[in-house]
Amino acid sequence: MAFVHFEDVRKVYHMGDVDVCALDGMTFDIERGELCVIVGPSGAGKTTLLNMLGGMDRPTSGVIELGGRQVSDLDDRGLTLYRRNDIGFVFQFYNLVQNLTALENVELASQICPDPLPSAEALAAVGLEGRLDNFPAQLSGGEQQRVAIARAIAKNPKLLLCDEPTGALDYRTGKQILALLQDTCRATGRTVAIVTHNSAFTQVADRVIHVREGRATSVSTNPSPAPASSVEW
Numbered sequence: 001m002a003f004v005h006f007e008d009v010r011k012v013y014h015m016g017d018v019d020v021c022a023l024d025g026m027t028f029d030i031e032r033g034e035l036c037v038i039v040g041p042s043g044a045g046k047t048t049l050l051n052m053l054g055g056m057d058r059p060t061s062g063v064i065e066l067g068g069r070q071v072s073d074l075d076d077r078g079l080t081l082y083r084r085n086d087i088g089f090v091f092q093f094y095n096l097v098q099n100l101t102a103l104e105n106v107e108l109a110s111q112i113c114p115d116p117l118p119s120a121e122a123l124a125a126v127g128l129e130g131r132l133d134n135f136p137a138q139l140s141g142g143e144q145q146r147v148a149i150a151r152a153i154a155k156n157p158k159l160l161l162c163d164e165p166t167g168a169l170d171y172r173t174g175k176q177i178l179a180l181l182q183d184t185c186r187a188t189g190r191t192v193a194i195v196t197h198n199s200a201f202t203q204v205a206d207r208v209i210h211v212r213e214g215r216a217t218s219v220s221t222n223p224s225p226a227p228a229s230s231v232e233w
């Protein structure tokens, strides 16, 4: 059984009299330890997919599994624990707490997890060992995203789920963040999924899932992913 398993997942939003089918039979697998890039145009269903995989919402029908455990039939309490313990989230706009230092931001997330990594170690892993006591406003956008990645990693999650992680960053910094995510996957064997509209990211991925109109239109593996530093967009 694959590490991440989506089988015929549908999500229909009811908007008054109108039904919007955001996921229309989404089926794909991701293997443990892979860097997976999920790519598609606006409205393809990427955010909806991420919300289902991240346990923020439930599908209308279909099966979602992570590490052999069925996520799609968890109750509210089960989903809360799943989000807290199993998933590390990295968002486009970092979502750091402004009045906490970098170290405190990481501690805040890891304290509530059963098996966290030391916060200072997680920050060192993203190259911020010298910035533990800085507040977000004292850090650049790229550094803030590094704190967000450290915060996600410190939870020691089964899956690192990244939603347009370079979307708010300039080209050079975005490339460094992509490299950091690739290195994290390689160095720790952690499974990383990146949702993006940027098709250049597919070059660095072990697995590429193209999404369109609520379906996975192609799933391919890449035997020799490029290092992020060599990718242009």
Ligand SMILES: Nc1ncnc2c1ncn2[C@@H]1O[C@H](COP(=O)(O)OP(=O)(O)OP(=O)(O)O)[C@@H](O)[C@H]1O
Residues within 6 Å of the ligand: 013, 014, 015, 020, 021, 022, 040, 041, 042, 043, 044, 045, 046, 047, 048, 049, 197
């Ligand atoms: N909460 C919601 N209520 C109603 N419709 C929704 C909701 N969320 C998403 N949709 C619809 O579902 C479809 C897929 O949206 P989704 O946000 O998942 O796409 P996306 O690929 O992430 O797009 P983008 O790249 O623009 O963020 C769209 O038609 C969208 O309008």
